[in-house]
Amino acid sequence: MTSPTREEFIHEGLFYRGRADYLAGTVPFVRDGLAAAEPVLVAVPQSHVELISEELGDDAAEVRFLDMAQAGRNPNRIIPWVLRAFVDEFRGRSVRIVGEPIWPGRSPEEIPVCVQHEALINVALDRTPATVLCPYDANALPAGVLLYAGRTHPVLVEDGERRHHDGYADPYAVVALLNLPLPDPTVPAAELTFDALGLAAVRDLVGDRARRAGLAPIRVVDLQMAVNEIATNAITHADGYGVLRVWQEGLRVLCDVRGPGEISDWMAGRVRPDEQSERGRGLLLANRLCDLVQTYTQPDSTTTRLHMLI
């Protein structure tokens, strides 16, 4: 006997070509959920929200919609604030989610972080009664992205056919493969070495550079808060010093925090801890506040790069 369907997590990748194919792949999936009285969430870019919503007609009122380009701008936010949040809201019930984290127009540095996110969904929702369908634009996304979609989804849907396939890989293997050195800044960066008694200077430098770059005042504070948490983790989870670098590339302010120690838990920053927990919220908050968070970890050091769009 297999375990009851309710305890099973199903993660499907949908390769679609064009608008009609998109609707044919997503709308029946949504309707099946509604027919089974399952809570349904559609988290896709706004133009696709409108497409699906229009096709559903009156039934759209029964569906929760989210603009993924906002909610999932930073892909590391999607597990805690979108998927897990929805699953937990309806704890004990089977839920159904259309989640589209990768769309044409995602920047090259976002793609590996998105793929790592797709892999870690399989960890985050393991044994959760949820079905998640992830549409991929097979006409417009690079071939490499589609190959990785096979690595991260045990089931692929294409041309109306749903198939289990052999390409699915261990989520942590995919994440490790994409644990890559971050490119050096293309311009000279402001640099500061810090320890636990120097975090105020870290916040000063970030604030100064972010303001000069023209970041909105509230986002300057958000970035200071995020960098402060990453810097705190860098020096309190291991002895020694951290190094901060701040610079601007195009319409982005970037902050690198490098500290000693290796990240061993790739789910860190993607799990909302118990309300009474003392720890585990720093990286989570940084993921919530920043537009992109890249990580490169080695046995003796970890670099976290925070992006803020101006």
Place this chain on the structure above:
Amino acid sequence: MRQRRGDGPDTPVIELPRRAAELAVLPVPGRPGLRLVGEVDCATRHILDAALETMLGDAGDVHLDLTELTFIDVGGATSLVLWASRLRGGRRMILHDPPYELRRIIDMLWGQPATIEVDPP
């Protein structure tokens, strides 16, 4: 294309003084509470924690005057929220004029804790 304004954020810093957070915790005249002056981060959190410990036996609502609190990190906010969660019998912790950081952290990570009131809301 790179955009530059003024000196630009990419001007290298040769040397910047090490600056640690400083925090003073003062009594609030006339009612049970604390006035926090300065910054709470991992260098000063222990000062906040120690001050909160001394308030545990008090009765009634606890007032925190945060007008002069210029920064608080997630660790400091966690201290406040967990301390407030131990309040019983209808007692609450009232945060007067909390900085943006504190509102943002509580809102994003806890929502609206039952025993915390924010003034102004």
